Amino acid sequence: MGRCRDIIGMLAKGTLDWVFPRTCRVCGQTLMADERLMCLGCMADLPRTGLHHIDFNTIHQRVGGSQLIDIAAGWFYYYSDSPYAALVREAKYNDRPSTGYTLGRLYGKELADEGFAGRFDVLLPVPLYRNKLLKRGYNQSEEIARGLAEELGCDVGDNLTALRAHSTQTRRSSFERYENVRGTYGVCHGDELAGLNVAIVDDIVTTGSTILDCVTALCTAAEPASVNVLTIGVTKMR
Ligand SMILES: [Zn+2]
Incomplete structure (x- = not known):
């Protein structure tokens, strides 16, 4: 019966692919x-960062050093006029939560293939403040984290919370951006994270x-055992 259902499902999917x-x-x-999401050729041409192999990389530098963060990784470089960047924007703005989830699955599979499965106990998506969450209907970072967790074999936690909204970061300098977000995020049930390897997940x-x-x-x-960072896009610093 189950096999029958699988075959019907495959046929239905094939028909859908043919119609749409x-x-x-x-x-x-x-x-x-x-x-x-992407064909094999575009996957091969993805401008991967390879940052997960570099102990002290550009993400560590942006957050002020490697004292606080263990692994800092992002899948590909984000150039705003590149079609790959459109994928990140689609996950965020186009009412396409499944794009974020699939990006997470694809990146998570590559990380797992390179031995990163089991390196993290819980993934913590950067949260959206409730007004923005209500307006968008989903948190793209949570969708990405769900996809990553599926491949890396870990949990997704909701311990990071947005305490307040912050105004747009566009056109601000690095210092202004930090001043703008400082104190935006908090942690609930911090005791749940004691001794765990946690990874903060963001889209970019x-x-x-x-x-x-x-x-x-x-x-x-x-008091986590380690704090790590996983993102899909990484901008090039000017
Ligand atoms: Zn393609």
């Missing part, structure tokens, strides 16, 4: 059955001010 062909979000060509890291405020909150209100 799934296309690569980067180059537009039709996707093969086992491809998700720019100046690092959001990550820095989350790290500060975690190190103040909890």
Whole structure:
């Protein structure tokens, strides 16, 4: 019976793909059955950062050193005019929570293939303040974290909280951005994180001010064994 259902499901999916062909979000060509979001060629050309192999990298530098953060990793470099950047924006603005989840799955699989499964106990998505969450309907960082957790075999926690809203970060300097977000994030039930390897998950890291405020909150209100960072996009510093 189960096998019958699987076959019917596959046929239905095949029919749907034929009526509404799934296309690569980067180059537009039709996707093969086992491809998700991107075709094989665009996956191969992804401008990967490789930061998870570098002990003291650009993300560590943006948050003021490597004292507080153990592994800091981001999947690919974010150039605003690149079609890959559109994927990150789609996960955030286009009412497409599944894009964030799939980006998380794809990145999580690569990390798992490189031995990172089991390195983290719980992933903590950067939260949205409640007004923004109500307006958007979902938190893209939580969707990314769910996809990552699926591949890395760990939990997703809701211990990071947004204590207040902050105004837009666009057109602010690094220092202004940090001043703008300082004290935005807090931790609830910090005792749950004691002795755990936690990873903060965000869609994109720019100046690092959001990550820095989350790290500060975690190190103040909890005693994790290590704090790590996982993001999908990483901007190039000017
Ligand atoms: Zn493509």
